[in-house]
Each structure stands twice: as C-alpha cells, then as structure tokens.
Amino acid sequence: MEATEKDILRGGQFLVKETKCEDVFTPEDFSEEQKMMKEAVQEFNEREIIAHKARFEAKDYALTEEVMKKAGQLGFLGVAVPEAYGGLDMGFVSTLLVCDYISSGTGSFSTAFGAHTGIGTMPITLYGTEEQKQKYVPKLATGEWFGSYCLTEPGAGSDANSGKTTATLSEDGKSYKINGQKMWISNAGFCHLMIVFARIEDDKNITGFIVEYDKNNPNGITLGEEEHKLGIRASSTRQVFYSDTVVPIENMLAGRGEGFKIAMNALNVGRIKLAGACLDSQRRILTTAVQYANERKQFNTPIADFGAIKYKLAEMASSAYAGESATYRAAKNIEDRIAMRQAAGNTHQEAELKGVEEYAIECSILKVAVSEDVQNCADEGIQIFGGMGFSEETPMEAAWRDARIARIYEGTNEINRMLSVGMLVKKAMKGHVDLLGPAQKVQEELMGIPSFDTPDYSELFAEEKEMVAKLKKVFLMVAGAAVQKFGPDLDKHQQLLIAASDILIEIYMAESAILRTEKNVKRFGEDAQAVQIAMAKLYLYNAVSIVEKNGKESIISFAEGDEQRMLLMGLKRFVKYANYPDIVDLRIAIAEKVKAENKYCF
Numbered sequence: 001m002e003a004t005e006k007d008i009l010r011g012g013q014f015l016v017k018e019t020k021c022e023d024v025f026t027p028e029d030f031s032e033e034q035k036m037m038k039e040a041v042q043e044f045n046e047r048e049i050i051a052h053k054a055r056f057e058a059k060d061y062a063l064t065e066e067v068m069k070k071a072g073q074l075g076f077l078g079v080a081v082p083e084a085y086g087g088l089d090m091g092f093v094s095t096l097l098v099c100d101y102i103s104s105g106t107g108s109f110s111t112a113f114g115a116h117t118g119i120g121t122m123p124i125t126l127y128g129t130e131e132q133k134q135k136y137v138p139k140l141a142t143g144e145w146f147g148s149y150c151l152t153e154p155g156a157g158s159d160a161n162s163g164k165t166t167a168t169l170s171e172d173g174k175s176y177k178i179n180g181q182k183m184w185i186s187n188a189g190f191c192h193l194m195i196v197f198a199r200i201e202d203d204k205n206i207t208g209f210i211v212e213y214d215k216n217n218p219n220g221i222t223l224g225e226e227e228h229k230l231g232i233r234a235s236s237t238r239q240v241f242y243s244d245t246v247v248p249i250e251n252m253l254a255g256r257g258e259g260f261k262i263a264m265n266a267l268n269v270g271r272i273k274l275a276g277a278c279l280d281s282q283r284r285i286l287t288t289a290v291q292y293a294n295e296r297k298q299f300n301t302p303i304a305d306f307g308a309i310k311y312k313l314a315e316m317a318s319s320a321y322a323g324e325s326a327t328y329r330a331a332k333n334i335e336d337r338i339a340m341r342q343a344a345g346n347t348h349q350e351a352e353l354k355g356v357e358e359y360a361i362e363c364s365i366l367k368v369a370v371s372e373d374v375q376n377c378a379d380e381g382i383q384i385f386g387g388m389g390f391s392e393e394t395p396m397e398a399a400w401r402d403a404r405i406a407r408i409y410e411g412t413n414e415i416n417r418m419l420s421v422g423m424l425v426k427k428a429m430k431g432h433v434d435l436l437g438p439a440q441k442v443q444e445e446l447m448g449i450p451s452f453d454t455p456d457y458s459e460l461f462a463e464e465k466e467m468v469a470k471l472k473k474v475f476l477m478v479a480g481a482a483v484q485k486f487g488p489d490l491d492k493h494q495q496l497l498i499a500a501s502d503i504l505i506e507i508y509m510a511e512s513a514i515l516r517t518e519k520n521v522k523r524f525g526e527d528a529q530a531v532q533i534a535m536a537k538l539y540l541y542n543a544v545s546i547v548e549k550n551g552k553e554s555i556i557s558f559a560e561g562d563e564q565r566m567l568l569m570g571l572k573r574f575v576k577y578a579n580y581p582d583i584v585d586l587r588i589a590i591a592e593k594v595k596a597e598n599k600y601c602f
C-alpha cells in the first residue's frame with residue numbers, strides 16, 4: 001500500500017509525534033530482492049576487499065581503483081541511479097543496504113565508494129539538466145568514469161561557502177575559467193569528473209560546475225601528491241589545482257550561486273550513507289572481537305567469560321543494533337517520501353531532492369551517532385585484543401584508524417550536531433514541526449502537580465516508551481527555554497546547542513531500537529527477541545544518562561534561581577524510571593548470546 005502524507009512523519013517530527021512500531025522499517029523487513037543484493041555485496045566484500053586487506057593497508061591506490069571498476073561492472077555503483085541513466089533504481093533502502101555491506105572491508109574502499117556514488121554522482125542526478133544527466137550519469141553508474149567532489153579548500157573547510165576558487169566567464173560567454181586550489185579531495189587520483197565549487201565575481205554563494213578531468217589533456221588541472229593519512233590509507237586524497245581550467249557554460253550545475261545549496265544537499269545524502277557505511281564495520285569489529293575473546297585464555301579462562309569483557313561485548317552489540325535500527329528507519333522514510341512526491345507528480349529528481357532534504361535532521365543525527373559508535377566499538381575492540389590489538393597484525397588497529405575519519409568528513413560532528421538542532425528550530429519557525437505547542441505543554445506540566453498514580457507497565461516496553469516520551473520532554477523543556485532566553489542568538493551558545501543535540505540524538509536512536517524490537521516481537525514472539533529486548537533496554541538506559549547529563553549542564557548554564565530549580569526538578573522527574581532495569585543482567589544476557597553465536601547475530 002502506498003504511503004500517504006498522513007502516514008509518514010516529516011523530518012524532525014519524531015520528537016513531537018508518537019511513532020507506531022508498525023510504521024518503522026527494520027532490517028528484518030528487507031525484501032527478497034534486497035536480501036539477494038545483500039548476499040551479493042557481502043560476497044563481493046569478502047572476495048575483492050577483505051581478501052586483499054594487506055594491500056589496502058600498504059597504500060595500494062591502484063587496487064582501490066580496480067575494485068571500484070569491478071563494483072561498477074556488477075552494478076553496485078548504480079543502485080541509486082534511475083534506469084534511464086544506466087542505474088538499477090533500487091530505491092533508498094537498497095542504496096543504504098549496498099553502502100552498508102560494501103563498506104566494512106576497509107575504509108579505503110568505503111571512502112572511494114561513498115565519494116563516488118554519493119557526493120561525486122548525486123549532485124548531477126539531483127541538480128543536473130537532462131543533457132548533463134544523459135552525458136555523465138551512465139558513465140558514473142557503470143564505473144566507466146569515477147567522480148570526485150571538490151568543495152574544501154585550504155581556507156574553507158567547515159565554512160564551505162567561503163572558498164576562494166573563482167569562475168570567470170569568457171569574453172564570448174561560452175565558457176568559464178576556473179582558478180584556485182582544492183584540498184582533501186577523495187578519489188582525485190583516479191577520477192574523470194570533478195564536481196567543483198567556485199565563486200563567480202563577488203557572488204554571495206558559490207556555484208557548482210561539472211569539470212571533466214583527463215590526465216592526458218589536463219586542461220590546467222594539476223594534482224598534489226597523495227596525502228599520507230592516519231587511516232583509509234589506499235583511498236586517494238589529494239589537493240587539486242586549477243589554472244585557467246576551461247569549463248563550457250553548459251556544465252554549470254543548477255544556476256549561478258546555487259552551489260552552496262547543492263553542496264549542502266549532496267552532503268545530506270552523504271551523511272546518512274556514511275552512517276550506513278559504518279554499520280557493517282561495527283558488526284565486523286564485534287564479530288572479530290568476540291571470536292578473539294572466546295579463544296584467548298588468561299587465568300585459565302576465555303577472556304569472554306570475564307564480566308569486564310562481557311560489558312564491552314554487550315555495549316558494542318547494543319550500539320550496533322540501535323545504529324541499524326535508526327539508519328534503516330530513516331532510509332525508508334526518505335524512500336516513502338520520494339515515492340509520495342513522485343505519485344503527486346514530481347519528477348524523480350525533484351522528489352529525491354525534497355525527500356532527502358526533508359530528513360536532513362535525521363541524516364545529521366545518524367552521521368554523528370553511528371560515526372561515534374563505530375569509533376567506540378573499534379576502541380573497545382582493541383582493548384579486547386589487549387597488546388595484540390595494538391599490532392598491525394590484527395584487524396583492530398586498521399579498523400580503529402579507518403573509523404576516525406567518519407567524525408571529520410561530510411561535515412564534522414560538531415557542525416552536524418549544531419546543524420541538527422538549528423534545522424529543527426528553523427522547521428519549527430516555518431511551521432513544519434510544531435515544537436511550540438508541545439513545549440508549552442511541558443511548561444504547564446512543570447508548573448502542575450505531578451501525578452502519583454502508578455501506571456500499568458505490564459505490557460512489553462510500556463515503561464521504556466514512556467521514558468522515551470519523557471526524554472522528548474527534556475529536549476522540549478531545555479530547547480524551549482533556551483530559545484525563549486536567547487532567541488536568534490541561540491546559535492552563539494554552541495555548548496548549549498551541542499548538549500541539546502546529544503539529547504536529540506539519543507532520543508532518535510533509543511526510540512528506533514525500541515520500535516524495531518517491538519515490531520519484531522509482534523511477529524516473531526518475545527522469546528525469539530529476548531536479546532534484542534535487552535539491547536533496546538540497555539541502549540535506552542545509557543541514553544537516559546546522557547540526556548540527564550546534558551540536560552543538567554544546559555539548565556545550569558542558562559537558568560538561575562527558581563527557574564533553575566523548577567527545570568532541574570522537571571529533569572529529575574523526566575529521567576526517573578519507576579522500575580530500573582537490571583543493567584548488569586541485561587549486559588550478561590546480550591554478551592552470552594554474542595559469545596554463543598561467536599558473532600554479531602542480530
């Protein structure tokens with residue numbers, strides 16, 4: 001049945017509307033076609049990437065290019081691309097799925113794949129003219145050509161619209177000449193096409209161009225040497241210099257001054273895809289860690305039997321589980337919204353653009369949450385391996401180094417944290433998400449007398465769902481009071497924004513894990529989902545602590561006297577369980593399952 005406007009939450013609305021478990025998509029909902037795709041990608045990952053891991057670590061850039069070509073031949077580069085341009089047009093969930101399972105072998109390939117299929121191709125599919133799409137997208141979708149995305153400059157990183165690269169119109173008005181320097185460009189060493197952002201005259205905003213790059217006829221383009229990096233060692237990363245590079249006017253993307261918009265929207269897609277790209281890495285890290293922990297004995301005991309190690313295994317599993325739950329939930333929302341817009345008469349291009357833009361908040365949330373989870377997982381993975389974890393001979397060392405970049409590119413996690421809250425406040429002001437009404441209700445609740453009724457928590461997750469609802473109140477209480485206090489100056493209070501964002505992130509992740517589990521309990525039964533229930537409860541328990549810490553810091557920072565006391569009392573009420581879960585037992589149950597299966601098995 002086709003989803004309608006009514007059924008699908010708008011981006012950011014998860015905060016103020018209740019989502020029913022039936023309305024979330026979960027990895028257990030993959031279609032037969034998606035399952036087949038997943039197997040094909042897993043097989044490709046084992047054969048072409050993992051089997052050659054050492055070569056990637058030894059900076060074999062040619063191998064990255066070779067494997068990218070093979071991925072193109074198998075159609076993996078064109079999953080998101082419409083059939084009319086040589087792709088498979090499999091929808092957003094499948095796009096995420098491929099990205100997820102192809103990315104865990106090495107961050108080198110994952111980065112090349114992400115840069116090409118996401119920010120290297122999407123600006124054309126999303127903003128290109130029909131001619132541009134016909135000319136370039138089929139080549140990119142099949143891997144005949146590779147794409148790169150040239151936004152960052154030595155002086156323009158997070159402040160992406162401040163670049164100094166210029167585009168000057170020729171006297172005959174037929175072309176632009178590009179001059180400038182780009183930095184940190186993934187795939188630069190083997191790409192045939194660059195999405196380049198440059199400024200025309202003294203325009204406020206940059207403009208996007210499609211620039212062809214032929215090594216034998218470089219058209220004023222020169223590349224710096226490969227950067228020597230902490231991780232993703234076989235991913236090509238170079239500076240790119242443009243000296244009177246001639247680009248025909250028909251290669252301008254969208255209109256003059258539209259480049260910043262293109263850059264931001266391409267990054268929205270990039271962000272959720274990056275979250276997807278961290279998921280299988282996380283599963284793989286846990287699997288490698290538990291296999292080692294089951295084998296390695298100290299004090300005549302497999303280290304997996306020690307409580308300290310069980311703690312780590314359980315935490316790693318539950319964060320991976322929440323990451324999957326939230327990423328596929330958002331992916332399906334995006335897919336449904338695209339379909340809905342197409343049904344309403346939008347072109348594929350318009351629908352996709354608006355569909356992804358709608359969930360920009362969720363894309364930022366996911367980027368931050370999953371990139372930090374995979375990093376923590378890799379760190380604990382090293383710890384489980386002990387001294388061997390520190391050695392290049394074990395996979396943990398590379399996993400840890402490769403994970404690190406995900407917090408930096410596609411917008412740093414600081415920028416994404418601030419964006420997530422900033423975009424939500426903007427949506428509220430535009431009337432797309434009603435934050436004001438619910439925030440006022442929370443205010444009234446704070447003034448009122450708390451209910452002393454004992455609610456009925458006998459149904460599965462009854463208390464957990466109430467906890468999530470209360471965490472939402474914390475966000476509304478903190479963000480509402482902060483908006484009232486600082487108004488348009490809120491963005492100057494970065495520590496507050498970041499704290500609010502951490503609250504927002506935890507709400508989305510915890511809710512997603514609970515809804516996925518609830519849905520699965522209804523169809524597979526409570527016994528079959530016992531460990532998933534434990535993971536959802538563990539994730540929520542941790543989320544509550546994070547929300548409490550950030551809520552408290554925020555309140556103390558901006559409220560004083562009676563107001564502070566009232567808000568802190570509200571916070572205390574909203575983070576209080578009636579029945580605390582036995583978190584130690586939950587961790588043991590999760591770890592025992594992972595140990596018995598000797599892998600991430602959910």
Ligand SMILES: Cc1cc2nc3c(=O)[nH]c(=O)nc-3n(C[C@H](O)[C@H](O)[C@H](O)COP(=O)(O)OP(=O)(O)OC[C@H]3O[C@@H](n4cnc5c(N)ncnc54)[C@H](O)[C@@H]3O)c2cc1C
Pocket residue numbers: 115148149150151152156157158159183184185186187229232237405408409410411412413414415494
């Ligand atoms: C391996 C690699 C591959 C990359 N690939 C590409 C690519 O293909 N194409 C491309 O265009 N770019 C690419 N980048 C660039 C990447 O997107 C930037 O590094 C990133 O956006 C951060 O910019 P920066 O490095 O200039 O750091 P800066 O912007 O200088 O940031 C430094 C620190 O200051 C913080 N900060 C900055 N501004 C603010 C602010 N307003 N408020 C609070 N904190 C702030 C940041 O969060 C960060 O912690 C790549 C980078 C790397 C390392």
